[in-house]
Amino acid sequence: MVKETILTGIRVNGELTLGNYLGALLPMVRLTNKYSAYAKANVFVPDLHAIITDIDGSLKANLLKSIKYYLAAGLVITPNVSIYRQSYIPAHSELTWILNCFANMGEVSRMIQYKEKGDGKDSANVGIFDYPILMAADILLYDAVYVPVGKDQFQHLELTRNLAERFNHRIGRDVFTLPVATAEQAKFMGVKDGICIRDLQNPEKKMSKSTAAENSKIMLSDAPEAAAKKIMSATTDNVSKVQFDMFNQPGISNLLQILAFIRNQPLSEVAAGWAGVTQYGEFKTAVAEEVKGFLIDFQARVAEISDEEVLSALENGEKKASKVAETKLYEVQRAVGLR
DSSP states (O other), X not given: OOOOEEEEEOOOSSOOBHHHIIIXXXXXXXXXXXXXXXXXXXXXXXXXXXXXXXXXXOHHHHHHHHHHHHHHTTOOOOTTEEEEEGGGOTHHHHHHHHHHTTOOHHHHHTOXXXXXXXXXXXXXXXXXXHHHHHXXXXXXXXXXXXXXXXXXXXXXXXXXXXXXXXXXXXXXXXXXXXXXOHHHHHHHHTOSSOOOOBXXXXXXXXXXXXXXXXXXXXXXXXXXHHXXXXXXXXXXXXXXXXXXXXXXXXXXXXXXXXXXXXXXXXXXXXXXXXXXXXXXXXXXXXXXXXXXXXXXXXXXXXXXXXXXXXXXXXXXXHHHHHHHHHHHHHHHHHHHTOX
16 A cells, blocks of 8 residues: 655756766665555656756756666656656646745755855855755655655755644644654665765765866766776775775775675675775776676666657656645645635
8 A cells, every 4th residue: 555655856957977876866766666666756857956057958858868867777667656847847836935935034044055056145046045945845745755865955854844844833734744854764765874976086075077077977978988997097095905994095995885886785795805905906997897887788778768758757747746736735725825
């Protein structure tokens, strides 16, 4: 029996790195597939979020490519899984406005991502400020209980809970279902602090597509041979011992992480398999070949998925999601006296 709703979003703002794939995309696909047998799973495209920073005409192409990445990673569309575009369901925007009327300037301005992206500038667009309210609407429209997100989004999730509690209290009844607290979310995801794939040249930092140095990152669109060369040139150390020690050997530890996640094996098991090895060249060659093989297979799967297949999945998902969203929005509109 379907009891709960899981909600996760697909990034559409440009190309993804191997770090995005291993640290966020793949875990979300595995969670969705695991729980969709007895829970509703909403996998949505936050295209309204994307235009906060990306208005260059590439959104549609990036959107289709991102969904292909999820399908190539193994996302299975079942009757309990709805995949849809945020902007195709107007209830997201309307509920955002209503929630704005229950939010306080102080609590929203304290959001870390707003401070980082807005940087306190008067020229920062209002969308950056209002981003977490739209995220709250994304969640609350569908009574989502579990919302697998990165650690950097936990503050937004807590704001969502606060807004839902405040709304329910003022209305005098439980209109919104609260998502579980962040500690419970992390437990559901099966991670403590999240997965963080590091920069290949500066393993003190996470791998980022915005980094200028091309050798520091592996993009999912990289030629497999080129990606293998990037692994071979990755920064290591002079300890001459292959072991997982992120504090003292972040470069080697990062490569162990990559190897473990691509193979879908426990990190401890992979690290144990390389215990006693002192030649980094041998180890890096093994990681490079694994990354190369992964990209060859993954890119072939992506190429097999047509735009028509993606659009069909979206249209079917949007029909299902719209019914749920419109029902919840009408309940909220009645609660505040608009209907």
